[in-house]
Amino acid sequence: MTESAQVVIILMGSYVDICPGNATGANRVAAHYNVLAKNYDYFYKERHEAQFKILMKYLDLKSDHLVVDLASGTGVHGEKLVESFKLKSPVWCVEPSSEMQKVAKGKKGVLTIEKTVEEFLDDLDKQNRFDFALCVGSVHHFSDPVKVYKGVELCLTPDGVFMVVQVGELVSFPLFKKAKNRLTSFVSDRKECSSAYLRSANFEVEVSEERLAFVVKKYKWYDMLRGRFHSTLRELSDEEIEEGIDELNKGILQHAKGDDDIPISMNLFIFIAKKM
Ligand SMILES: C[S@@+](CC[C@H](N)C(=O)[O-])C[C@H]1O[C@@H](n2cnc3c(N)ncnc32)[C@H](O)[C@@H]1O
16 A cells, blocks of 8 residues: 555644543543453554654663653553663553553563552652653543643652653544544644643653654554554444445555555654653
């Protein structure tokens, strides 16, 4: 499939739509990740590998640093950070989904904490303890992001750094119409929104933009759609997913064989937040 044959989704939206967060669906989010957990590392392997190479450009950790990964999923970043920077202490992986944490327990060098970020920050008794806090692809789940960011600011050392990573508005996924519509309403002015939130929490913020690109096999892309790899797919029925795959087979993916590589890309915002 050529780049031009792909559906390129230009996602634009308003500050108001995205800024309130997504608290109302918290239970559905938890259920979604509990089901997704067993396939999560398989679905996200190519993305995580390409993404970590990008993140490495911004990371400067010392082996004695204490690191926390907020909304850590299956602990994949924690394991890579320990290995890449020879961290002496395990990376604290804060993640509420018990099934995601089950997978994380199999990773090397992580300390799993089965809590929401909000619970974790409320329960922390000592301040100024982490040299680095990370949050990848998850801040849209926080019901009150400014409150969370204020809590993170308090639990960092004076030189501590908070890195937030978010997908931006330019996503190039081969998607069928219904899925595309859902994704369109999911992402919007994240650069402005997250920068403003972080500044409200007393951080100085620098934002960088990167292009994240990788390929997955066509058969795997269909596995990912059937497995609702993205939370915006979770409310589609099996029938709707199969109709969507049929739409792709007759449309933009008609010339691709099962084993062919499908290019996927998106822009990525990297927020580096430092205590003022
Ligand atoms: C898209 S996944 C990203 C996981 C991981 N950061 C990664 O990059 O692979 C979003 C994660 O946020 C978690 N999550 C949802 N609400 C949360 C909350 N309030 N506090 C902490 N984690 C939360 C979900 O359970 C899920 O594992």
